Amino acid sequence: MTKTIDFEKTLNAEQCAAATAADGPVLVIAAAGTGKTRTLTHRVAYLVEQGIDAQRILLLTFTNKAANEMVQRATTLVGERVGGLWGGTFHHMANRILRRQATRIGYQQDYSILDADDSKRLVRACVDELKLKSKHFPKPEVLMGLFGMAASTERQVVDLAHQRFQYHDISAEDIARVHALFMRRKRELNAMDFDDLLTNALQLFREHADVAEMYQQRFQYVLVDEYQDTNVIQSEWVDTLAKGYRNILVVGDDFQSIYSWRGADFRNIMSFPVRYPDARIFKLETNYRSVPEVLAVANACIAGNPEQYQKTLHARREPYKRPVLAELRDGGDQARFVIDTVRNLRREGYAPKDIAVLYRAHFHALELQMELARQGMPFFITSGSRFFEQAHIKDVCTVLRLLGNASDQLSFLRLMELIPKVGKRTAEKIWTAMEGAFDARQADKRQQLVKGLPNSARETGEQIMDVFAAYYDGRIGNTPGAVIEEFVNVFYDEYAVKTYENYDRRMEDVNELVTFSTKFQSIHDFLSEMALLSNIDAEMDRSEAAFDDAIRLSTVHQAKGLEWQAVIIIWVVEGMFPSNRAIETPDGEAEERRLFYVATTRAKDELFICVPSTRRQRDGAMNYCTPSRFIEEIPPDLFRAAN
C-alpha cells in the first residue's frame, strides 16, 4: 500500500482547496511565486490517489521542462502510478495525435515538422517564385510573423496585412498570394510548421467527430498550466478535449501574460467563467518566493495596468533588503557593476547558479558577455538561435530527414548545396527532375541524382548516396545516430574542417546530437523531438553539473517560471525595456509592463535594476538614455542606493 498524502498539512488552505477541488470546471488564478507548480503537482497526485487511471489525465504545459518537472514531482508523491500520464506542450500533443490521424486531413503520416528556419526559407522561396522580391516588400521574418498571427487568431492574412501596411505602399493582396502559395507548398512537401500542428489538430477535431469523441472519452481530466498564454486555437482545443467529462482545471495569472505577439490572449482566462458558468475560482495570493521588499516593487510596477484582475501578493518571508536601483554611466560601467555585484554576492555565500542577469532582448547582453569572458567569470546563456537550428546541426540531419520524408524539398536542397560546385540552381534542377520526391530506396533514383551533378561533384555525390544505400542495405544500424555518424564519416567531417573556423566546437555539438539521438528508436520520434524541443529543454539534457559554477544570462521570456536568489536586470531604459517596437502596437505598453513584472518577480532575496545613462550607437556616437517609464512609476523610497 502506498502512503497517502495529508494535503491539508503539506499545502496551505488556498493551494489545498484548488488541489482537492471536486469534479467540474476550475479556474485557479495563481500569482507569481504562490506555489502554482506545487498545487498542480498535488492535483495530479490527488487524482491518482482517488483511483483515477493516470492514462486518463492530460496535462498541458508551456514548456517540456515544466511537464517533466511536474511528472517527476508527482511521481515522488504517489510513485509509479503516474506512469501513463499524458504530459507535454500543446505542440507535442498535437503531433502525437496527428501522427496517428494525419491521413484524415489529407497529410501523409510521415509528415515533417518545419522549424522557424525551414519556414522562413520556404516563405522566401514563395516570394521569389511570385517575383515579388523588392526593396519594399516585407522580409520573410515579417511575413512569418503575420502568417503566424493569422493562424493563431483565426483571422485572414489579407485583413491583417491591410491593417499592418495601410500607410505603406505594400499590397495586402500580394501578401495573401504569398501565403496561399506557402500553404500549398507545405502540403506538397508533406510538412507542417508549428502553427499547422495546432490548427490541423483542431481541424481534425472539428471535421471528424469520431476522433474528437475518442479523445473526449479518453481524457477524464484536463489540466492546463500557464493558461493566460493560450491563443484561441489552444483554448478551443482544450474546450473540445474537455467536453466529455468537463473536468477542466486551468491555472494562470493574467499579470504574466507575455505572449500576445504570438496570438496569446489573456481574455481566455478572463472569459473562462463565462464559458463555464459553473466554474469555481480559486486564488493563490500568498507568495513564498520573494522578500517583501521585492514584492513591493513588483506590486507598484503592475499597478500601472489598472484594467487587469487586481490581486495583491502577500509576502510570507521576513523583511530583508530593498532592491537596488543602480544608475550607471554606460554599458561598460554596467558590465563592471554586474561583475562587482556578482563578486559581492559570492562573498555573501550565494552560489553562481543562484544568480541571474535578465534582459529584454538577446543583443542587450552582448557587451556583458564580452566583459564576463575577459574577466574569466563563467556564465551560461540560453542563446537566441536554438541549438537545433544551427547550420551544422541542420546539415547533418538532412539525410535523416529525407529518409523520413522523401518529399522534404528543403532538406534535399540543403544536402545538395553542401557539395562543392553545387549551388541553388543545380540543386533545384535535380529536384525538378526527381518530380517532387527523392525516394532514396531506389538505386536508380540515386543514380539519376548523381548524373544530374556537374562532373567535378559526382564523386562526392556518390559518397553521400552510399549513406542512403548503407541504410537500406542494413550495413549501418537503422537508428538516427548511426545514420548521422555515417554521414559525418564519409562526408561532413571533411566539409566542416574546410568550412568552419570553429570546427571543434561545431563537431562537439554534432557528437552531442548523436548522444541525444540514442534515446530514440525511430527516425520520426527523433526528428519530431528535435523540432519541438526548445533551447531550455535541450540544455536540460546537457551536462548540468558544468553549469553549477556559472551565473545565468537569459531573456525575461525565457526566465518565465524560473527563480533565483539574486536577479540583476540590465538596460532598464526607454526604448530597450520597454522596447521601442513593442510599444508601437496597441496594448504593447501594458504587455511590456507585465514582462517587467515577470522579471522582478523572479528574484527571491535580492533584486538589482540597472539604468545606464548613455549607450553607444553602431556608428560610435553616444546616445542619451532615459530611465524606463516602469522605473518612474515606482516610488523611489522602495529602492536602496547602490554601495
Place this chain on the structure above:
DNA sequence: GTTTCGGTTCTTTTT
C-alpha cells in the same frame, strides 16, 4: 550561367 567570395548591415520576445 552558376558558384564562390568578400564586404556590409542588422539584431524583440518563441513553440
Place this chain on the structure above:
DNA sequence: GAACCGAAAC
C-alpha cells in the same frame, strides 16, 4: 554570427 548583395572566378 549570418544574411544579404555585388563582383570575380569557374
